Amino acid sequence: MTATAFRIGGDLEVHRLGFGAMRLPTEPGAARPAALAVARRAVELGITLIDTAHMYGGGANEELLAEALHPYPEDLLITTKVGLTRPDPSADWKLDGRPAVLRDQVEQGLRRLRVERIELLQLHRIDPETPLADQLGTLRDEGKIGRIGLSEVTAEELAEARETVEIASVQNRYNLLDREHEPVLTACEEAGIAFLPWRPVVWGDSRANAEILAVAAELEATPTQVALAWLLAHSPVVLPIPGTARIDHLEENAAAGSVRLTPAHREILDRLAAPQ
Template sequence: MNDSLELAKDLVLTRIGYGAMQLAGPNAFGPPRDRAEAVRVLRTAVELGVTHLDTSDFYGPAVTNEIIREALHPYPGSLRIVTKVGFRRGPDGSWDPWPHDLRAQVHANLEHLGVDTLDAVNLRVAGPGSLAEPFGELAAMRDEGLIRHLGVSNVTAGQVAEARAIAPVVFVQNLYNLAVRHDDALIDALAADGIGFVSFFPLGGFSPLQSAVLDEVAASLGATPQQTALAWLLQRSPNILVIPGTSSVAHLRENIAAAGLTLPADAVARLGGQTPPQ
């Protein structure tokens, strides 16, 4: 059962969501190899009850959002599409921090997704430093009704506090998985305040998780390593949501099925509890 987390009355997200970055071409740049399969992946995610779809207009750019629109518009009432701004792509596919022209970035998302209001927008920051100016701009667009909810991504605890002093933050989206656990303290602090923590790269992203211990634990549970890694995240804290990405319907089904996997205490201990596996 893919449980949901209510982060606001109109923001109820399945804890296993879907991250759409893999629907663009390699390195999230250009068109996908198989657009029809990309459409099938999105429709299957919705059929399987996923209500949390993570995207950005800088995947492609615009490719992922346009495929989402083609596959799912008009959107089912329960679906929430979470996008992010703060970067742009160079002509060679480079990822360039771009905390400028945020209004244009928001409008590009509105246009490509085919909506009047964005369900939620993450400000994706490039590193430490003040986010007050760009986050303040997004807060103003929230007040105008262009955006319903705000989040921050790739941030420190200090940056989260800075954002929360400007406008409500419903979730933080950071890199966190079995092998990368720098955010343990932040996760617990956010849980105490009722704020979601969205793990991006839950399967390791461009560096797939590889661990003999993970393989052994997964085999002992009759699950795949990917399912075990997702189940570990869901058990790590009740405020964690995951957005595994895949370009394949078969992998999507496996990932969502991880909601039914419970890791016994000895499996969690073998995976290292709060510390990385050796």
């Protein structure tokens, strides 16, 4: 039977099916109450892992989650990311792992999330202009971070990072039809590192794929639920974080945790990824 929980860093237990908050509207106006309601419904459904980032609205996403959920339930983990900047709202985001920038974004995250400690903080991207050891060392030395993770890295970069700090999580693009980062997942499995796939469902392809549709029909599930159930069954370290701004989609995603694939279904779905 597929395990429903995972201990990030060996001690921080969360339910494996999380929620990505990136899609939630953060602007003032008619959409904001609905966004707050989605975040609150995620917790009501038993989700204990919510992903956000400094980049999402320049911190507005963090503020939205705090407005919706603070004071936080004891078992809720909100993980955020740092390491991207832009000089003004009209400019493009760019990599920036300079120690001063990382320290400032950590402080902003603490303030916006209304916490004194970020239990899991991930480096949004590695800045090639700043030595990786300096980026990770800065986060390690902040004293306000419980665990450090990475995002969109290769297996080689993960190995290099682990020479400087203990890595608790990796957040890479990965789903049923896109397994480019399978070597990174394998490395995470071997080290017991949480693997948080972003874009865990390819919406158009998974709904159109005949094999996925057939499996979904047999299980009386949706294609999205099948794609998420496959992730949960594929590796015990995978913690999908599907995102949505709609409560009905959130409930559909959360229900994927109860979908049980048979060995025959797994064999069909395992064959679907395009050759890398």
